[in-house]
Amino acid sequence: MNQNEEKEVLQSLESLVFVIGANNTFAEYYGGKKTPLYANPQEFIGKPIRNVIPKHLWTKFQDTATQVRETKRRHGFDYSLMIEGEDRWFHADIELHNDEESLIAIIKEITAKKRIENAIAKRELMYRVLFESANDAIFIMNHSRFVKCNDRTLEMFGCERDQIIGRHPFELSPKHQPNGGDSKRLALERIHRAMDGKPQVFRWVHKRCDSKLFHAQVSLNRIQLDGEVLLQAIVRDITEQVEMERELRESKKKYQTLFESAPVAIMIIGSRGEVLAANEATSSLLGYSISELKNTNFKSLYATQNNSTDVVQTLISNGELCRHETELKHKNGQTLTIVLDSEAVELADDWVNFVTIRDITRQKRTSENLKTAAETANLYLDIMSHDIRNNLQAIMTAAEIIRTRTNDSTVRGAIGAIIEAVGNSNGLIHSLHDTEGLLSVDLHRMNLVKVINECRRDLKNEYPSAVIEKKYDINEATIQADTYCYDLFHNLIENGIIHNDESPPHVWIKLKELDSGYLVEIADNGPGFSSTRKQAIFDPKRRFGGVGLHQVKYLVERYGGKIDIRNRVENKIEGGTSFVVWLPKANA
CATH class of the missing domain: 3.30.450.20 (PAS domain)
Structure with missing residues (x-):
């Protein structure tokens, strides 16, 4: 191959080939079809390398050229140059020319390879960081x-x-x-x-x-x-x-057991009124199977559909109902009066309502019957009181006439007894009228200390000769009662004064806390009661205690309490009587 043919072959190379003279000047270059030049040929041919290439590259070239001349073997290095605004990577192989003075530098672009290597290195670094951290x-x-x-x-x-x-x-x-x-x-x-x-x-x-x-x-x-x-x-x-999953399973199992076995009817109602779950008590109350309840909407269970829309809308919007009284329909068509309580709970990114249902049908019916009976009794009481008062007034008038026309002491004594009996009868009628509201008045929180103090004050004014002592172990006692609580203790204290032959009559009032309630003891120095009389005093059939004491027993039981009668002095009837009343504390 002649010299021209060699040059043609060199020009056709993809890599750049530079011939560098012994004085480190660019002598010739060839090829470079796929390798860009850093500068135009006229800018570097015949010029020293150090004046053409960047300083960092000149240093690398010097070090490599020295190695080549010393070892007479090929050496290479990688470098980068900024060409057309981007970093381009190249590899240079340098070896001695045949004249052993000049150098031949073969330059090949490796930008693509370098980018791949860098990407691999970054990925390996990222993997290493992820691996370790x-x-x-x-x-x-x-x-x-x-x-x-x-x-x-x-x-x-x-x-x-x-x-x-x-x-x-x-x-x-x-x-x-x-x-x-x-x-x-x-x-x-x-x-x-x-x-x-x-x-x-x-x-x-x-x-x-x-x-x-x-x-x-x-x-x-x-x-x-x-x-x-x-x-x-x-x-x-x-x-x-x-561990949390285990606790959740146990909690779910406990909830499921409590839910299914609860004696109270419980339903879980979704945000659109759909029944999501119901327990056995609900099934028993409404007559539907649990599967039937799950496939229905709560609205359909209402006896009157007009009411159902309002209630379900309240559940959806507010999520809470408290002691809401309404009517549901049993599967057999019977109407049930019930009380609803509901609380909203967030469950699985949605709101549901836990609804408890209490059947008050019998209670409602009983209450209505009692109300009717009370109204009837009050009607008869009014009629009878009017007629009896008229008769008593006639007796009183006749007795007064007879008393003014006789001087016979025996007759006048009998007339006095008649007049006293008529007065007692009028008092009894008055007491009966005072109890008209016993069946209808609501219970509320009351201060027992205040009630007893008011009774003591009024009775001391009414009976100034009586001695009424008090001994309280507590300063405040709250019970659930009504306005008749005053009558209860007024009757007991007055009973110890008026049925007392001692002079002066003496009554002791003691109050203390006992268990989950309060114990009130009202004792007197009167004649006392025999064992037989004590056992029968609250028996409405035997009527030994009179209307006042029977009212007392009714009121104590209405307030959830108990009453007992004892000797004031143990085993000594003539030492007086002690009425002991226990009433429960009001709920906090």
């Missing part, structure tokens, strides 16, 4: 043995690195898993599936180096590193999650 334990496995692990692995398993590397997963596990399966067999099955290209995600119980067990979620994936097929295992400690 991950909050999960990460293993690299060669078949079934650990060959690499991150620092979190050592922390999670409480081991040194040499206690992990080279071991099998089943060696860091108990002999059996919670399902009874053999850990070694199960681990190898999972590993083989992952090696076959089937990613595995499963729960596992691992064992720390101190033999303590912990729950984990394991994922196995086949990966390829440096041409080698390996397994990547990611282990997450889920002990707290498993």
Whole structure:
């Protein structure tokens, strides 16, 4: 091949070829079909290299040229240049020319290769950072043995690195898993599936180096590193999650048991009024099976559909109902009067209502019957009181006439007894009228100390000669009662004054806290009661106690309390009587 042919071949090269003289000047260049020039030929041919190329590249060239001349062998280096506004990477191979003085530099662009290498390096760095900083334990496995692990692995398993590397997963596990399966067999099955290209995600119980067990979620994936097929295992400690799940299951089981066995009817109603759940008590109350209730809307259970829309709308908008009285329809068509209580609870990103249902049909009917009976009784009382008062007035008038026309002491004494009896009868009628509201008045919170003090004050004014002493162990006592509470204690205290032959009559009032209520003792120095009289005094059939004491017993029981009668002095009837009343505390 002649010199011209050689030049043609050189010009056709993809790489750039420079001939550099002994004095480090650019002598010639060839080729470069795919390798760009840093400068136009006229800017560097015949000029010193150091005046053409950047300083950092001149330093690299000098060092490499020195090595080539000393070793008489080819040497190379990579460098970058800013060409057309972007970094371009090149590789330079430098060797001696045949004249052993000049140098030949072959330049090849490697930008694409360099970008790939940089991307790989960044990815490897990112992987390394993720590998070491991950909050999960990460293993690299060669078949079934650990060959690499991150620092979190050592922390999670409480081991040194040499206690992990080279071991099998089943060696860091108990002999059996919670399902009874053999850990070694199960681990190898999972590993083989992952090696076959089937990613595995499963729960596992691992064992720390101190033999303590912990729950984990394991994922196995086949990966390829440096041409080698390996397994990547990611282990997450889920002990707290498993414990929470266990507690949740137990809580759900307890709730389910309480819900299903509760004696009160309970329903869970969705945001559109649909019945989501109902217990057996609801089924018994309404006559529908639980499955029938679940397939219905709460509106359809109402006896009157006009009322249902308002109630369901209230549940949806407010989520709460308190002691709402309404009527539901039994499956057999019967109308039930019930009381609804509801509370809204957020469940699974939606609001539901826990609704309790109390059947007050019988209570309502009884209340209405009592009201009717009370109205009837009051009507008869008014009629009879009017007629009896007229008759008593006639008797009183006749007695007064007779008394003014006779001087017979016996007759006048009898007339006095008649007039006194008429006065007592009028007083009895007045007392009966005072009890008209007993069946209808509502109970409310009252201060028992205040009530007794008012009774004592009024009776001291009415009976100035009587001695009424008090001894309270407490300053405040709140009970659930009504306005007739005053009559209750007024009757008991007055009873100890007017049925008392002693002069002066003496009454002792004691008040103290006892158990979940208050004990009031009202004692007197009167004649006392025999055992037979004590047993019969509150018996309405025998009527030994009179209207006042029977009212007292009724009121005590209405307030949820108890009353007893005793001797003031033990085993001594003539020592006086003691009425003992216990009333429960009002709810907080």
